[in-house]
């Protein structure tokens with residue numbers, strides 16, 4: 001098959017008009033997709049090394065310097081053109097290969113979670129480095145999926161003379177919803193026809209429209225109160241407490257919360273509560289996430305938050321300013337791409353889990369008190385979108401999804417029934433569970449891209465849905481004001497504190513086959529009964 005296709009490539013270039021050539025390629029699509037899946041299989045060791053390497057870097061949002069250096073290095077070595085520091089974000093980049101239409105962009109996150117350090121393959125809390133960040137969401141596997149698929153597609157574009165462009169983009173600082181609205185503002189998707197995003201899951205599936213209804217959009221805002229310092233015992237009347245203002249704002253918000261729509265979700269952490277009790281705090285700060293189901297309701301919450309802050313400042317004789325540090329539209333995913341992708345997911349099927357994989361999964365589920373059911377073995381059919389969305393988590397891919405037709409595939413590289421954003425979600429992420437799940441995901445990425453590369457009418461249909469259904473009555477408006485900038489200084493101190501120690505644990509593929517081997521971890525390690 002490969003030989004025949006290669007010959008077709010030559011014939012197309014030499015003798016045939018390109019429309020005929022594209023027609024021939026579309027006729028060969030099933031074989032090309034099989035070839036792509038076989039090529040992904042050949043790269044299993046490469047995929048595993050990427051999963052392990054990025055797991056070992058464990059970098060927080062906006063500080064993904066090693067991670068980005070590593071991935072862009074691989075892409076450049078393979079002939080991709082890399083533009084670094086895009087949208088004013090030092091760890092962001094865009095890699096491109098090929099030329100002409102369609103242009104398909106792959107996106108996936110690369111940042112990790114604070115305090116989630118965890119030894120892979122160990123079914124109880126056992127950090128690699130106490131207190132350090134770790135991949136307690138599994139974002140270390142996404143680039144292994146996308147880069148593997150992109151390298152396979154690059155080879156096929158060359159061999160079969162396919163006209164298409166592939167782009168790769170990292171989700172920097174996704175955990176703080178920090179970049180994608182800025183990517184959109186910078187015009188990074190202006191000439192992109194489709195975006196295929198991937199995210200780690202225990203499921204293998206995709207969705208369209210508002211999916212299961214468990215998405216919210218949000219704004220992430222920090223309020224900085226400024227008061228006046230004084231001796232807290234000798235002359236408190238001389239002081240004005242910024243911390244008082246934080247506490248009054250929080251109290252006000254909690255009273256008002258009862259009278260907000262049930263769909264709202266809001267939460268906060270006090271990021272500065274003052275220095276010591278005998279000094280009236282002149283500076284204090286609180287960080288809020290305001291979540292709702294759509295732009296106007298999110299905007300209302302944001303306005304209400306600002307009102308609470310201003311009122312608290314008035315009550316306490318302090319002043320306040322606020323800084324938007326993240327934002328996200330609720331994602332809306334494309335039906336045409338999802339229907340095509342679902343077929344590819346079903347064709348690839350769930351990975352074959354070993355007894356060791358299942359033992360790890362069940363032991364971890366037991367350890368954390370979750371339902372003990374091991375790893376998923378079945379693929380669910382594509383569901384109708386939920387008619388009454390309840391809201392839930394957020395992802396800044398939402399902003400991209402309102403600017404270009406997009407899907408967000410979940411690939412099965414983790415264990416079900418985990419709490420999310422914790423050490424437990426890191427346990428599987430540098431084990432065969434993550435390796436096999438990433439290979440399965442890469443196959444679907446490559447196959448879905450081929451479907452759209454070779455059937456231009458499908459690209460058209462995806463845009464018809466985007467224009468005539470999705471954005472018929474809703475038009476994207478960014479939460480960003482022209483003066484908002486990416487919060488690139490975030491996590492700098494935390495990362496600098498841990499980076500020298502973490503370096504000692506970076507995966508070394510020159511000496512070890514896997515990260516489990518390097519850490520001398522018996523797979524799986526479970527509690528003795």
Ligand SMILES: [Zn+2]
Nearest residue numbers: 109137174199
């Ligand atoms: Zn995520």
